[in-house]
Amino acid sequence: MFxxxxxxxxxxxxxxxxxxxxxxxxxxLIVMLxxxxxxxxxxxxxxxETGNVEEKGKAIGKATNIIMSGLCAALxxxxxxxxxxxxxxxxxxxxxRLLQANIHNDAAILDEVRxxxxxxxxxxxxxxxxxxxxxxxxxxxxxxxxxxxxxTNQLGA
Numbered sequence: 001m002f003x004x005x006x007x008x009x010x011x012x013x014x015x016x017x018x019x020x021x022x023x024x025x026x027x028x029l030i031v032m033l034x035x036x037x038x039x040x041x042x043x044x045x046x047x048x049e050t051g052n053v054e055e056k057g058k059a060i061g062k063a064t065n066i067i068m069s070g071l072c073a074a075l076x077x078x079x080x081x082x083x084x085x086x087x088x089x090x091x092x093x094x095x096x097r098l099l100q101a102n103i104h105n106d107a108a109i110l111d112e113v114r115x116x117x118x119x120x121x122x123x124x125x126x127x128x129x130x131x132x133x134x135x136x137x138x139x140x141x142x143x144x145x146x147x148x149x150x151x152t153n154q155l156g157a
Contacts, residue, residue, distance in 0.1 A: 027124075027128045030074060067094050072088060
């Protein structure tokens with residue numbers, strides 16, 4: 001009688017996510033992309049263990065999309081120099097590995113990509129902590145700004 005519909009819970013979660021995205025600074029948006037990709041890979045691993053091929057494929061596709069359309073697309077190749085180039089290559093490598101994990105049903109490959117993402121995310125988290133400390137001390141912008149995502153109009157115009 002008073003049960004909560006799954007659709008209602010999902011709508012509430014979407015509103016929370018959209019609010020978080022709109023309120024986030026560029027650094028936080030990148031962190032959210034890492035978190036989303038890692039979550040999708042964890043979900044893919046669970047579906048792989050249970051033999052749910054369709055949901056495994058969807059989760060791997062979501063992780064790949066986040067990596068390529070989110071993380072890779074956000075790189076500022078002009079300002080980022082060698083670091084941006086290396087990340088670009090690494091993101092493409094991860095996407096290829098995820099495809100292989102899906103085709104061969106290989107959990108070890110999912111773990112490999114998860115570890116790579118975690119390493120980059122940890123470095124990104126450290127940059128964020130440094131930026132927060134610098135902003136608190138009113139210091140000039142850090143070198144990490146060249147790796148920050150390009151600014152776009154949030155309304156898509």
